[in-house]
Amino acid sequence: MTDEIAYHYRQIIQLLGETPEREGLQDTPLRAAKAMQFLNAGYQQSLDDIVNNAVFESQTDEMVLVKDIELYSMCEHHLLPFIGKCHIAYLPNGKVLGLSKFARIVDMFARRMQIQENLTREIAEAVQDVTQARGVAVVIEARHLCMMMRGVEKQNSSMSSSVMLGDFRSNQATRQEFLMLVS
Numbered sequence: 001m002t003d004e005i006a007y008h009y010r011q012i013i014q015l016l017g018e019t020p021e022r023e024g025l026q027d028t029p030l031r032a033a034k035a036m037q038f039l040n041a042g043y044q045q046s047l048d049d050i051v052n053n054a055v056f057e058s059q060t061d062e063m064v065l066v067k068d069i070e071l072y073s074m075c076e077h078h079l080l081p082f083i084g085k086c087h088i089a090y091l092p093n094g095k096v097l098g099l100s101k102f103a104r105i106v107d108m109f110a111r112r113m114q115i116q117e118n119l120t121r122e123i124a125e126a127v128q129d130v131t132q133a134r135g136v137a138v139v140i141e142a143r144h145l146c147m148m149m150r151g152v153e154k155q156n157s158s159m160s161s162s163v164m165l166g167d168f169r170s171n172q173a174t175r176q177e178f179l180m181l182v183s
């Protein structure tokens with residue numbers, strides 16, 4: 001698979017006007033193939049694998065917030081990166097999720113071809129699925145290189161997207177508390 005992707009990268013490099021045989025580019029197709037496979041590794045993962053049963057019984061029913069999870073993904077329109085932060089909160093319902101698993105869930109969905117809105121929803125639904133929480137809230141703030149390096153070339157714009165499930169959707173005070181904590 002890696003060799004096949006590398007073969008196509010070699011063709012692309014040539015079509016873009018470069019000489020794939022020149023010294024600096026000789027190993028580039030293979031490196032690029034490996035990098036692209038890493039950035040799309042989320043397709044090979046499942047929620048069960050990454051959560052690995054790290055769900056623990058707990059009587060806490062207060063909001064748990066994991067803030068500022070770094071996020072690197074690729075926009076599905078241009079295959080260029082979008083980079084930002086993800087904030088996840090949930091209202092436990094007898095179970096809590098291992099802390100590192102929030103970042104693993106973000107990475108699993110970010111390492112796929114995405115648009116930010118769908119990524120936000122997939123993360124929220126996965127956390128809901130695993131924790132059976134009374135509510136889940138996810139906010140992503142990101143900058144899209146397809147808008148910065150090309151296209152409209154706007155360097156300072158960023159995009160915020162959010163998904164509120166359960167009590168975060170139905171209870172204004174809960175939603176406000178979350179938004180205040182992440183702002």
Ligand SMILES: Nc1nc2c(ncn2[C@@H]2O[C@H](COP(=O)(O)OP(=O)(O)OP(=O)(O)O)[C@@H](O)[C@H]2O)c(=O)[nH]1
Nearest residue numbers: 075076077078114115116117144146147150151152
């Ligand atoms: N909503 C949303 N749009 C995105 C995301 N990533 C990229 N896009 C947009 O997808 C759109 C694709 O538009 P097209 O007109 O088909 O493609 P294009 O000619 O390359 O568009 P420009 O970027 O405007 O040059 C652009 O408006 C991008 O800014 C994302 O995560 N969410």
Ligand SMILES: [Zn+2]
Nearest residue numbers: 075077078146
């Ligand atoms: Zn794009």
